[in-house]
Amino acid sequence: MNFLILSLIKAAVVAFVLLTALAYLQWIERKVIGHIQLRVGPYRVGPHGLLQPLADVVKLITKEGVMPSNVNRFFYLLAPFIAVVLALISIAVIPFGPQITVGPVTTWMQLTDVNIGILLVLGISSVGVYGVALGGWASNNKYSLLGGLRSSAQMISYELPLALAVAAPLLLANTLSFRAMVAQQSGYWLGFIPRWNVFPEILGFSVFLIAGFAETNRVPFDLPEAENELVAGFHTEYSSMSFAAFFMAEYANMVTVTAVATLLFLGGWQPPFPEPYSDFIPILVFAFGGLIALFHGLQPARRKDKYTFPAVAVVFFGIAALFGLSLFVPMLKAALMALFWFCGKVGLLLFLFIWVRGTLPRFRYDQLMRFAWIVLFPLAMVNLLVTGLVVALTSK
């Protein structure tokens, strides 16, 4: 097929799936934080609050967009635009799976592979600071300005440990492109331990995740947008779709950071066990989930659960059957298995992000900056030096 048409189709699929995933990521976050705080989260709008993101979108679109009087209109409108565009562009270089064959077309599950994949993601996250800084400054409000400056100072301070933590698996992989990095992590030590970069680089992985928390302004580093300190910080003066844009940009950044962590450290779309045994894991996982849902459906805690939980059980059994079917159709199997493992790992890391949000208190600003420069940056540098030493001593 023509390269242009194929790229357009892939871009449309990725954009649609990403935007839906961002909306439902917000639903998952509210449910998980609700259950951590011993309450239910969204429950009324649709079964178990599943239509809550739709209701939120409708509310945000129809809400009045109030623009404060003395702002510079161009920068005020430019800031959420920059934030959301740059956050969504990074997905273009992230591979979701290996090369698959769909009908007459053979293509990678990635929008485009550039030789400098990881550098491009780092560059886009560096330029993404401007959305926050301009948003805070253009609001003509001292709390927003303080929040914007603090947030951008935090983001650029934590870019350094992020980049150094990224450099260590690059030394092991000897390449900058994502495809080659995942290919380098294939194979197993002793036959069953996967050759993921997280096992030699556990310190690098932790530094990367902590710096990722700070880059995306998530708790415990979310002082710049804390509601009780700075009246929502740099996005105080934004309402309706501009606020939705900042929100969407934050979740898209989270997805990008977890996807890059998966590709660099956790082996991308590769299963943790050798091939013939790991094919049954998706079937087992979804069947188990269906059984739990069925169990709760038969002993409902609330009256509505008598109907919703069995429906969930049916859906899960259907997905398990689909995975079982794909074992016999190789064309489908590669794509589905890769998607399951990649989304599973990204989902686990996103759950970690949400879990930490519900659990930890936030850092004070000087503690935050101190942590970046005095603890994380030397740790990341030591990690890089030790990795470099080991690679130099063991390579021919």
Next chain:
Amino acid sequence: MTALIFFIFAGIAVLCGVSLVVQTHPIASALSLIGVMGSLALLYLQLGGEFIAAAQLIVYAGAIMVLFVFVIMLLNAGAEGVSRQVSAMARYAGILLLASFLGLISFIIQAALPKTEGVVFGAFQGGTAEAIGRKLFTVYLLPFEVTSVLILIAILGAIVLARKEV
């Protein structure tokens, strides 16, 4: 296709350059400079300099310009007032004339030089990170180490100068 991309991004670069010089508010000038850097990064990609394009985005547009934007916001630099009795027409015309004068001189010079081949995207494959790394750590090792010392001196200087006096 190469020519189309070149014209679009060269046009954006020149427009942002003119806007940098002409705008009164420093933040608008800073954003125009970021626009110039972005379009130049794309032109570097076209010339086969993929590592330099990424370094331009990360270092120049993502760190140096953030520093500029910080200082402008911290100092609350406002728009410049009306300057020394020069009419707006003279100001715009002067800047455009200067730029086009330089462009004309360059065009005349290059028309007199022998013709070289054109730029084809993908013809120069030597701008990868590996190629730059090899040259940087073997042939240009001394400048690399001296530059690290230079950055250290710059950091110390900036901290000493901007420190609060106790």
Next chain:
Amino acid sequence: MPASVPLSWYLILSAVLFGLGVAGFIYRRNIITVFMSIELMLNAVNLSFVTFSYGLKQVDGHIFSFFVMVVAAAEAAVGLAIILTVFKNRQTLMIDDVSSMKY
């Protein structure tokens, strides 16, 4: 429109950007804008380096360009620190007002 772009057009673009940088440097009064014009000149020179690197099919131009970027970063840090100090002492950012040596 030709199929490939002659190399000299990149050099012309570099010259135009350099000229704009010089114009901003000479003409503007706000010291931060003057500094940004210097950065524009450095960017134009980077483009010229990368262009010649393509023309000679060597990677040394990229390395020079990399060093220019690094030196520009160091210069920006120190220069902005100096600007902050001048602002602290003179409370102005217009270079015309910082014209007397005596404080």
